[in-house]
Amino acid sequence: MSLSRENALNIAQVLTESLPYIQRFTGKTIVVKFGGNAMTDAELHDSFARDIVLMKLVGMNPVVVHGGGPQIGSLLERLNIKTEFVNGMRVTDAKTMDVVEMVLGGSVNKEIVASINRNGGKAIGVTGKDGQFIRAKKMTIDRYSPELGAPEIIDIGHVGQVKSIDTEVLQVILGSNFIPVIAPIGVDAQGATYNINADLVAGKIAEVMQAEKLMLLTNVSGLLDREGNILTGLSTSQVDELIADGTIYGGMLPKIQCALDAVKGGVNSAHIIDGRVPHATMLEIFTDQGIGTLITNRPNR
Numbered sequence: 215m216s217l218s219r220e221n222a223l224n225i226a227q228v229l230t231e232s233l234p235y236i237q238r239f240t241g242k243t244i245v246v247k248f249g250g251n252a253m254t255d256a257e258l259h260d261s262f263a264r265d266i267v268l269m270k271l272v273g274m275n276p277v278v279v280h281g282g283g284p285q286i287g288s289l290l291e292r293l294n295i296k297t298e299f300v301n302g303m304r305v306t307d308a309k310t311m312d313v314v315e316m317v318l319g320g321s322v323n324k325e326i327v328a329s330i331n332r333n334g335g336k337a338i339g340v341t342g343k344d345g346q347f348i349r350a351k352k353m354t355i356d357r358y359s360p361e362l363g364a365p366e367i368i369d370i371g372h373v374g375q376v377k378s379i380d381t382e383v384l385q386v387i388l389g390s391n392f393i394p395v396i397a398p399i400g401v402d403a404q405g406a407t408y409n410i411n412a413d414l415v416a417g418k419i420a421e422v423m424q425a426e427k428l429m430l431l432t433n434v435s436g437l438l439d440r441e442g443n444i445l446t447g448l449s450t451s452q453v454d455e456l457i458a459d460g461t462i463y464g465g466m467l468p469k470i471q472c473a474l475d476a477v478k479g480g481v482n483s484a485h486i487i488d489g490r491v492p493h494a495t496m497l498e499i500f501t502d503q504g505i506g507t508l509i510t511n512r513p514n515r
């Protein structure tokens with residue numbers, strides 16, 4: 215079948231458009247957090263894996279961090295274990311922690327590894343327990359209680375925040391040309407296991423690896439205002455106002471916080487993008503069609 219002149223030009227246009235991006239990002243580390251709806255749809259799963267393989271093939275160093283909130287939720291439901299979130303964090307008792315580790319370190323991690331490998335990449339799956347590379351400490355939530363009319367500190371169980379990342383494990387994996395696929399489980403000096411929100415892990419890894427980009431794939435088209443418009447190029451103080459007036463809540467809180475922290479810590483840009491769009495990662499990296507919310511140290515661009 216021969217190609218029409220118009221089609222040929224369209225295809226050539228897309229391919230040449232990608233050239234400056236390939237040149238700019240070759241050799242750079244790009245941390246991609248895979249989560250939300252994109253993870254539960256087989257087709258999107260596959261298109262994500264292909265994007266990661268392509269990035270690797272043209273010389274970038276993709277590092278995948280994944281979530282799995284919906285998958286944890288459905289196993290907890292099957293086991294009749296009730297679950298709740300405070301400020302976007304799952305309250306995690308000992309039983310819940312077992313399920314979280316089983317799902318994140320087991321089924322979800324291996325499914326992503328398998329789909330990257332199936333598409334011609336070489337992925338290795340790890341949790342923060344491997345080589346103890348994600349050191350965690352307990353997280354508590356400090357918030358204002360309208361009922362008490364005073365601040366309160368809430369214990370949310372085995373939920374961690376990232377204390378430090380030992381990059382050696384990642385350097386070994388990247389140095390051997392594999393693609394690391396990381397489950398957000400952390401460990402403390404005593405060997406206790408922590409459930410860490412995947413966005414927080416992705417942000418910290420991007421920071422310690424001094425990544426070029428942090429990409430957070432989610433199940434909305436970006437950070438939205440109350441009318442549903444995508445907000446982009448925001449300053450830290452504008453974000454603070456949106457949190458204070460309730461426009462940003464729940465799962466968007468850790469996402470926006472880690473994006474801000476990452477760019478403050480030296481990551482060039484952070485992007486909150488719509489993982490429901492097939493090839494969202496590729497579109498963001500290789501084309502002029504920036505999608506979603508961009509956060510940089512240079513607001514209002």
Ligand SMILES: Nc1ncnc2c1ncn2[C@@H]1O[C@H](COP(=O)(O)OP(=O)(O)O)[C@@H](O)[C@H]1O
Nearest residue numbers: 249250432433434436437438461462463465466
């Ligand atoms: N201002 C906002 N813009 C977009 N989404 C928001 C906002 N505030 C809260 N959210 C909520 O955050 C969710 C995304 O977080 P989360 O469900 O944890 O995603 P993921 O599983 O991808 O990490 C959205 O589906 C939405 O319900």
Ligand SMILES: CC(=O)N[C@@H](CCC(=O)OP(=O)(O)O)C(=O)O
Nearest residue numbers: 249250281282283303304411412
């Ligand atoms: C403490 C905490 O909330 N941990 C998350 C870890 C998984 C995650 O972050 O998954 P998503 O990115 O898909 O939401 C959880 O238990 O759901």
